[in-house]
Amino acid sequence: MSPSDVAVEQSREHLGRHALVIGGSVAGILAARVLADSFSAVTVVERDRLPSEAANRKGVPQGRHVHTLLRRGSDALEELFPGLIGELIDDTAVQVDLLNGLPLYIGGWQAACPGRQLPGLFLSRALLEWRLDEHIRSCARVQLLEKTEVTGLLLTSQGKRVRGASIRDLESGTREELDADLVVETSGRGSRLPRWLEDLGFPAPPRSEVRLPTRYVTRTFKTAECHRHWDGMLIFPRPPGRRGGALFPIERGEWMVTLIGLLGDDPPESGDGAFVEFAKTLPTPELYDAIAAAEPTSPIVAHDFPSNLRRHYERCSTIPGGLAVMGDAVCSLNPRFGQGITVAALEALELRAALGQMQADDLPRLGAEFARRVAKVIDLAWPGVVAADLQYPEAKGDRSVSVRFMQWYQGRMVRSGLNDPRVRERFLRVMNFLDPPSSLLRPSFAARVLRGSMPGGPSPTGDATSAGRQ
Ligand SMILES: Cc1cc2nc3c(=O)[nH]c(=O)nc-3n(C[C@H](O)[C@H](O)[C@H](O)COP(=O)(O)OP(=O)(O)OC[C@H]3O[C@@H](n4cnc5c(N)ncnc54)[C@H](O)[C@@H]3O)c2cc1C
Missing domain, CATH: 3.50.50.60 (FAD/NAD(P)-binding domain)
Structure with missing residues (x-):
């Protein structure tokens, strides 16, 4: 049974x-x-x-x-299907420390969190x-x-x-x-x-709808041998920039790489060289460095995402x-x-x-x-997703007072998260549905965010290697 x-x-x-x-x-x-x-x-x-x-x-x-x-998602899946996560690990899904193994670039590499851990699992949707x-x-x-x-x-x-x-x-x-x-x-x-x-x-x-046309273009690669202190990486587009990318480890020793282009700045759907060349234009070179000499294992596929849609x-x-x-x-x-x-x-x-x-x-x-x-x-x-999308003036949707407040606060968090591991950790815990979004507004945390984002505060420096090593 x-x-x-x-x-x-x-x-x-x-x-x-x-x-x-x-x-x-x-x-x-x-x-x-x-x-x-x-x-x-x-x-x-x-x-x-x-x-x-x-x-x-x-x-x-x-x-x-x-x-x-996301972490809360995998916990919920395990609750509904006991034993599932162990089976996926046996299938060679990759265990990654979300705090230190997956550097996150938003206008700069967000601080690593030495001595802290948040285990996550990476695999293909299939x-x-x-x-x-x-x-x-x-x-x-x-x-x-x-x-x-x-x-x-x-x-x-x-x-x-x-x-x-x-x-x-x-x-x-x-x-x-x-x-x-x-x-x-x-x-x-x-x-x-x-x-x-x-x-x-x-x-x-x-319906509620927030439009920010985005193209996702993906290819898998054999994991390349290179000197690195990360298991994967995430590079978010940030206004006015329209390009981003993600490199995630998946089962069978592969990387899945998705390039992101907003508002018509589309990553190429064909051409081996063109895919890698687009990666070269991301706001930071680490993803390009990783795949420049890596061996592709799949064709290139594209998906257009027109809008956030809520019924x-x-x-x-x-x-x-x-x-x-x-x-x-x-x-x-x-x-x-x-x-x-x-x-x-x-x-x-x-x-x-x-x-x-x-x-x-x-x-x-x-x-x-x-x-x-x-x-x-x-x-x-x-609220967090649409506020981030509406940072682009070309995005279409309701820019209510609460959206504008959230955008202002998100900007502060991103800036203070560049140097403050506690800000990065809380942000990631909320992103992983482990803590409620309201925890980002607790007075002691908000004070920390505001202090860390003052003019003359941290500047966006560092690379994925140092982000993963701090
Ligand atoms: C590019 C991209 C990347 C994404 N990355 C992530 C990610 O990193 N993490 C994450 O959590 N989510 C991600 N998502 C979102 C995620 O894919 C969806 O939220 C998720 O698939 C929702 O699942 P669903 O079962 O509701 O719908 P779907 O996965 O869309 O499935 C709908 C199913 O219904 C079937 N169907 C449709 N109509 C009928 C019908 N009339 N009769 C019978 N069957 C029907 C379809 O064949 C399909 O099997 C991503 C989405 C996109 C576009």
């Missing part, structure tokens, strides 16, 4: 007979894992065929690019998804319906509650209706749920009962801070908590209750 099954065996009384999940990527698999504790049967409907080994697939094009697993798929396949109550898409929702005769979904087999073209006591929508950023709701006479959720289901005046939404279908964040998977994992824990408080009769109101919980999780990430 797998660990997932053991957990299910110990589960509480069932809330319903059948739950249906739309989309079988990260959020869908996590939702299915949670639902298996409360429903007799769970069906995950997924457009793609899920690979039998770690491999990229059509429905998750972003999976070819660097994917950080490996993570494959392991999650393996776990969910071993979960007796979960059925995966691959090469099948959901085409719409079904309502009860009173029209107030979802009773299932229409599906279409993509190979045979056969259409069918699947009954369910609960439908969980996790079909990603391109979610058609707002349209389906309108077609059924419900309002679409209000406020928590603000819907009416939403049909028996429907819940999570993952990128609710909020797609600019991946600059690598938060999407962690947000989905925290939402899965919220789904478990919400289900844990309900009786079968309460299921119709789960959607509204869960939407409020999801909004609170997103609020941990959204």
Whole structure:
């Protein structure tokens, strides 16, 4: 019996007979894992065929690019799938000290934190998804319906509650209706749920959007032998600069390198030399130095990310009962801070908590209750990401007073983090969802930030080597 099954065996009384999940990527698999504790049967409907080994697939094009697993995210995944992290390490995922092994460049290298540690795990998105798929396949109550898409929702005769979904087999073209006591929508950023709701006479959720068109271009390399004191590095674009990059170690002794270009300053999508030459133009030379002579192991792939997009289901005046939404279908964040998977994992824990408080009769109101919980999780990430994106005058979005205050404070933190390890550590703990964003405003910390960012304070000097060694 797998660990997932053991957990299910110990589960509480069932809330319903059948739950249906739309989309079988990260959020869908996590939702299915949670639902298996409360429903007799769970069906995950997924457009793609899920690979039998770690491999990229059509429905998750972003999976070819660097994917950080933030610390709180990996803890949540381990909580949901006991043993997962150990398996990933056996698969040669790379353990890195986030404080000292992954130098961070924002207008200068942020201070290292000698004597402190924050372990993190680096791997490809394909490996993570494959392991999650393996776990969910071993979960007796979960059925995966691959090469099948959901085409719409079904309502009860009173029209107030979802009773299932229409599906279409993509190979045979056969259409069918699947009954369910609960439908969980996790079909990603391109979610058609707002349209389906309108077609059924419900309002679409209000949207917030912050546009900063960004191109991510990625290639993997064999890890090169070079003198270094880092395991990976992250170079953030900072206004007015439009270029950045990330080099992360992944399984099988490779580096995954993603180059970032904002507002049309696109990294090249082809040409071996052009990729490396773009790296040479980043605000600091270390990433270029690392890959200049490294051997590529993959073609170059590109992904355009147009905007941060949030759908406020928590603000819907009416939403049909028996429907819940999570993952990128609710909020797609600019991946600059690598938060999407962690947000989905925290939402899965919220789904478990919400289900844990309900009786079968309460299921119709789960959607509204869960939407409020999801909004609170997103609020941990959204304000910081959009404030950073809106630093660019060309970015489009609401520059409210709180956004402008956050931008001012972020600038101070970045400046004082150049020399102050305590500022860097707190910032990183918040980025990893280990501490709440409010901890950045505690008076003693704020005083430290302001002191460290005074004119005549630290200047952006140093290199990745010294940042990792301090
Ligand atoms: C370039 C880039 C880099 C990123 N880097 C990071 C990172 O470092 N760390 C991080 O945490 N996040 C990162 N993200 C974000 C992360 O990829 C997403 O947050 C995450 O994939 C959300 O997962 P999801 O399951 O909600 O949606 P998705 O991964 O988009 O999956 C949706 C699934 O639904 C299926 N589907 C769609 N429609 C239907 C339908 N009608 N019927 C059935 N199935 C359907 C699709 O085939 C797919 O499998 C990055 C994103 C991008 C673009």
